[in-house]
Amino acid sequence: MSPQPTNPNPDLNRLISEGYEIEQKHGHLIMHGVPYVTEDREVRRGKLISELTLAGNRTTRPSTHVMMFAGARPCDRFGRPLQKIINSESPNRIAEGLVAQFSFSSKPSCGYFGDYYAKMKTYADILESQAQAIDSDVTARTFRVIASSDRDSPFHYVDTASSRAGITSLSKKLETEDVAIVGLGGTGSFVHDGLVKCPIQRIHTFDDDTYLQHNVFRSPGAASVEDLQALPKKVHYYADMYGKMHKGIHPNAVRVTKDNVDLLRPMDFVFLCMDASPDKKAIIDALTAFGTTFIDVGLGLDLVDGGLIGSVRITTSHAGNRDSSLQRIPLGGLGDANLYDRNIQVLELNALGAMLAILKWKKLRGFYCDLEGETSTVFNVDGNHLLNEALPCIRSVA
Missing domain, CATH: 3.40.50.720 (NAD(P)-binding Rossmann-like Domain)
Structure with missing residues (x-):
């Protein structure tokens, strides 16, 4: 396991300490290695991708309950698409090498997620539960930590304005x-x-x-x-x-x-x-x-x-x-x-x-x-x- 990066945010630290593969990249929060079920009832791993709302280098309450997903169409244990959470199916090129094929919507009863731990874990649990019905040993908690790739950024903190607007790829042109x-x-x-x-x-x-x-x-x-x-x-x-x-x-x-x-x-x-x-x-x-x-x-x-x-x-x-x-x-x-x-x-x-x-x-x-x-x-x-x-x-x- 790689050394855990220093992070001032309790919600992200909790995800990391519980073994989730968390990465901050292109102004987004990415969870790698999330198991899910395909239409052929195969268990694969995909990525959950969320906007990342920050104040300085600290997370605030997520600005939306919507989640993006990179992978094939996610299904239940019987191979039926998870229509209850699939909000749209259209490729979204977030940045070079980061493309989401789906967006999910599973709004909490209060209307919002309180922090990124709750948001990321909620969607991971939905996908993981269907995968575990086929393979009980599979889990999103791989304990593999991915260091941030934004160290060469000209900014002291992440450009979350572009990520919130969905124009990170466009901003790269500048x-x-x-x-x-x-x-x-x-x-x-x-x-x-x-x-x-x-x-x-x-x-x-x-x-x-x-x-x-x-x-x-x-x-x-x-x-x-x-x-x-x-x-x-x-x-x-x-x-x-x-x-x-x-x-x-x-x-x-x-x-x-x-x-x-x-x-x-x-x-x-x-x-x-x-x-x-x-x-x-x-x-x-x-x-x-x-x-x-x-x-x-x-x-x-x-x-x-x-x-x-x-x-x-x-x-x-x-x-x-x-x-x-x-x-x-x-x-x-x-x-x-x-x-x-x-x-x-x-x-x-x-x-x-x-x-x-x-x-x-x-x-x-x-x-x-x-x-x-x-x-x-x-x-x-x-x-x-x-x-x-x-x-x-x-x-x-x-």
Whole structure:
């Protein structure tokens, strides 16, 4: 028997101590080696697969009584399908190498299972009881422990959001090695907030500015007075915040310029969230030479008749549209006409630009369907219009 893993959860520890083969994988709880009966009255072993609801690394009450099952159609001792618990019969690809053929439903009288011990054991007992009617020695309590395979995850804890939604397999498409955010102002900080929830191995941030009081009002989270008095660099402030969740954050307290743009050469993808400047053209030229796909995010506002008008723009640049995309990206200074440069508070527009950029990145990764293949998107504030333009484009980036 393998050494038992350390687990802070009494319900999972009880399953392990009683000899059940328990594994936490892809945000799910799996019980291996569960005996059941086939239509030919053969005793085989299958897998019970449950969503796994966690608070940090601790289990909470299961969010559903439904259970998934990997194996042939389960039957009673006479070879009749267990229609009382079979809820549906349709292959469900949870993740690579993990496919459930059935879902079960056996709701307790109170309407829910109190913990995962009760949930897993209830379904194991139903299947096992029919198998033991044919072979009295068979049991799900094999005392074989399987170590978790999520040790290489970029997260400090399991992504149960994907497992609860049934999109673990889709989320795998967002796995990539190195993604950079150039500029951690209002927009870049929201891009950072979105990317740390994705299974990216390393997120590199570049900004040499100090995190100041005005930054708090157009960025995610809420800094304390003590945080601000410490005068942290933006990259370090966010690294400390998001490092509680993501292991692979690499802060760089430098401003990317034409002289150090080689810092971006190793990146698989780049989000440009910087103001227009002479260096921006050099950075874009370098990313083009590197063959790096990037998304540029811009925002512009004007004060007219006592109200703000303006737009949010995202432009995607890749091998198929370099010249045309460059025409959509402002490169020179915008001067005093752009109120955003005077730190006007536009948190909702910062967040919108960031989310549009992440949405497009996820389309490029194949997470979302991309019917139009738009590579330039502009949101006009005053008319609430979202305008797309399809420059020569690609559908998916592997």
